[in-house]
Amino acid sequence: MIKASKKSIEISQDxxxxxxxxxxxxxNIIGESSSPTKLSVENxxxxxxxxxxxxxxxxxxxxxxxxxxxxxKGMEGGFGIGIGKEMLAMNPGSVxxxxxxxxxxxxxxxxxxxxxxxxxxxxSGNQGIASSVPxxxxxxxxxxxxxxxxxxxxxxxxxxxxxKEYIG
Numbered sequence: 001m002i003k004a005s006k007k008s009i010e011i012s013q014d015x016x017x018x019x020x021x022x023x024x025x026x027x028n029i030i031g032e033s034s035s036p037t038k039l040s041v042e043n044x045x046x047x048x049x050x051x052x053x054x055x056x057x058x059x060x061x062x063x064x065x066x067x068x069x070x071x072x073k074g075m076e077g078g079f080g081i082g083i084g085k086e087m088l089a090m091n092p093g094s095v096x097x098x099x100x101x102x103x104x105x106x107x108x109x110x111x112x113x114x115x116x117x118x119x120x121x122x123x124s125g126n127q128g129i130a131s132s133v134p135x136x137x138x139x140x141x142x143x144x145x146x147x148x149x150x151x152x153x154x155x156x157x158x159x160x161x162x163x164k165e166y167i168g
Contacts, residue, residue, distance in 0.1 A: 039162040048155035053147055060150040063119040063157075067106060067132045070116040074105030079112040095141045099134035106133055121157045122164040131160040 075084050084105025091097040106129040110118060121128040135156050139149035 039158070039165070041159065041162070044155060044158045044162060048151045048158065051151075051154065053150060056150055056154045059119075060153045063128070063132050063153055064136055064149075066117050066119050067129050068102075068136055070109050070114060070118055071102040071106035071129065071133045073114055073116060074107075074109030075102060079109040079114055081108075083108050095138060098141065099137045102137050103130050103133040121160045124164075127160055127164070128157075131156045 071084075073079075075088070077085055082105075084101040084103075087097055087101040087104060106118070107126045109116070110125055110129065118125040119128050119132065121131045132153055135152045136149065138144070139152065144152075
């Protein structure tokens with residue numbers, strides 16, 4: 001889970017703190033108020049591009065490991081109706097279809113009883129999958145360097161937190 005406040009950015013999983021970043025100037029992301037509603041896309045983007053890589057790498061690696069594992073398990077079948085597998089079969093050459101298919105497969109496996117761990121975002125496993133798996137699939141398909149993928153994952157996760165504040 002990712003939580004942002006005026007003084008820090010907390011990254012945790014199952015009540016285990018993976019990272020508490022106080023040196024990243026969280027106020028640059030949030031502004032003067034401690035309310036998450038003060039987040040802005042511009043500040044999130046700046047943070048993701050400027051944060052020291054060592055501060056997000058451990059979390060990003062774990063996010064990739066867990067969320068892609070359940071997505072791949074979902075693509076193997078055996079959970080639900082196999083929506084991800086069917087999506088990919090209909091348009092196998094499209095990276096965008098692959099992004100959607102793997103995200104759908106991960107969420108479907110999770111909702112249909114797969115007990116593999118996922119890294120959540122904004123309190124939701126499915127949002128964690130939806131905000132990370134497409135980024136990972138795209139980066140892998142396009143040969144994007146790890147550093148850029150880690151930064152894109154930070155951006156996507158924080159953007160999800162930002163959006164979640166408005167939709168509940």
